[in-house]
Amino acid sequence: DAKTTQPPSMDCAEGRAANLPCNHSTISGNEYVYWYRQIHSQGPQYIIHGLKNNETNEMASLIITEDRKSSTLILPHATLRDTAVYYCIVIGNNDMRFGAGTRLTVKP
Amino acid sequence: DSGVTQTPKHLITATGQRVTLRCSPRSGDLSVYWYQQSLDQGLQFLIQYYNGEERAKGNILERFSAQQFPDLHSELNLSSLELGDSALYFCASSVGGYQETQYFGPGTRLLVL
Numbered sequence: 123d124a125k126t127t128q129p130p131s132m133d134c135a136e137g138r139a140a141n142l143p144c145n146h147s148t149i150s151g152n153e154y155v156y157w158y159r160q161i162h163s164q165g166p167q168y169i170i171h172g173l174k175n176n177e178t179n180e181m182a183s184l185i186i187t188e189d190r191k192s193s194t195l196i197l198p199h200a201t202l203r204d205t206a207v208y209y210c211i212v213i214g215n216n217d218m219r220f221g222a223g224t225r226l227t228v229k230p
Numbered sequence: 231d232s233g234v235t236q237t238p239k240h241l242i243t244a245t246g247q248r249v250t251l252r253c254s255p256r257s258g259d260l261s262v263y264w265y266q267q268s269l270d271q272g273l274q275f276l277i278q279y280y281n282g283e284e285r286a287k288g289n290i291l292e293r294f295s296a297q298q299f300p301d302l303h304s305e306l307n308l309s310s311l312e313l314g315d316s317a318l319y320f321c322a323s324s325v326g327g328y329q330e331t332q333y334f335g336p337g338t339r340l341l342v343l
Contacts, residue, residue, distance in 0.1 A: 165232060
């Protein structure tokens with residue numbers, strides 16, 4: 123079983139922020155939270171990762187709660203091309219288990 | 231383009247047969263990972279190699295095997311194929327071998343008839 127729990131689907135209006143939640147209540151101190159997305163059947167694309175602190179890059183922001191038991195991926199201005207399955211995974215000790223992810227649909 | 235290449239792109243074969251999938255990692259990456267994604271399923275981690283050595287094992291069947299060669303490319307061998315082995319097979323690579331960002335290839339779509 124995956125170490126993370128995500129809602130199966132979400133909708134977002136184009137131009138608005140998309141906030142994708144992820145629960146990882148059993149995360150260990152040395153495990154990172156990674157986010158990937160998969161558009162159709164293409165290879166998953168790396169988005170962002172973090173350990174304790176919030177992170178931001180050109181694609182997204184990652185907010186990790188202080189207890190590290192959950193996180194939120196924020197796409198600040200979603201576009202139609204952001205429609206994809208988003209995977210939140212916890213990686214530690216070479217244990218890489220992807221869950222079912224969240225299917226984000228961005229609507230015009 | 232992630233820099234990871236996989237061949238072939240598509241493969242159609244029959245039950246009982248054996249196939250080999252090939253992956254070339256990004257330049258400079260020492261780790262290669264293999265994943266299986268069945269229809270409408272999530273990604274299942276199969277195995278990881280780091281600089282030629284097996285580093286981690288996931289849900290890989292005994293009928294499947296992999297290796298990483300001195301030039302760091304990797305091959306995934308699938309034998310005694312069954313209908314249920316039909317899936318997308320992705321390869322990913324990373325610089326190191328531990329908690330590194332992985333970059334995925336475009337995948338090989340295998341259809342077993």
